Amino acid sequence: MSETDFAAFTTKSPEDRTIMHVLYGLHTIAWVSGGTLAVIALIVNYIKRSDETDAIYASHHNYMISTFWWTVLWLLVTMPLWLLFVFPGFIAYAIVGLWYLYRCIRGWLRFNDNRPPR
Template sequence: MSETDFATFDAKTSADRTVMHVLYGMHTIAWASLGTLAVIALIVNYIKRADEHDAVYAAHHGYMIATFWWTIFWLLLTSPLYLLLIFPGVVAHAIVGFWYLYRCIKGWLRFDAGRPPR
């Protein structure tokens, strides 16, 4: 079995940290763009996660990806509530939106502290 030379991996730079902050910011304000920023950030998350060697950064990319897909799942699951009356659907989607915002802010704060998202 070959040994991995961890000295060949590049250390994290301030640019890497800035990219993560921008991605968290895009996910957090995605509601203002009707989700377009979240989709763009999701694509970047997938690209960056594939090349990531730092466990904390990889965990945060995975956390943002999971948050996005769980949000889509819950939005689709609660969409039929609009058929009953408008109000239950609005309430359900507002709850999902607050949950998404909570996850983004929680992950962002944990990343800023240098901790894994969970």
Template sequence: MAETDYAAFAAKTPGDRTVMHVLYGLHTVAWLSGGTLAVIALIVNYIRRADEQDPLYASHHSYMIATFWWTVLWLVVTGPLWFLLVLPGAAAYTIIGLWYLYRCLRGWLRFADDRAP
């Protein structure tokens, strides 16, 4: 069994950590921009994840990407509720928004503790 040479992995810098905090922040306040900030963060997540060697950072990028796409899916699936009556559509979007906020804050707190999402 071959041993992993951990010295070959580049050490994480404070800047890498700051980028992750900024990405979580963008995802968390995305509702203020109608989702534009989330799309920007998503693009950066894809770019950074492609070059990421640290499993902790890669898992957090994947977590944010999955959270975004699951949210989009549920918004599309529940979108027709707005045509029935306003109340079911508003209730569905509120629940989805709260779930998105929960996922962002949970991931952000776990990242701050150096834990996987």
């Protein structure tokens, strides 16, 4: 069994933690901008994930990316409910929005505790 070369891993700087907090913040308040902030955060997630060597940070990038794409999928799936009546569409979008908010806050709190998102 080979030993892990821990010197090859770079230590995370306070700036790296700040970037992750900003990304979680952008995802969390994305509803204010109609999703524009989430798209910006998603692009940064993809860029930062490709350079990531820390497993915790990489898993949080993956978590934010998957949360975004699952939310888009569920918004598209529930879109026909708006054609029936406004109320079912509103309820469906509210549930999806609350789920998105829950995932963002849960991931952010787990990141703050230095734990993986799942």
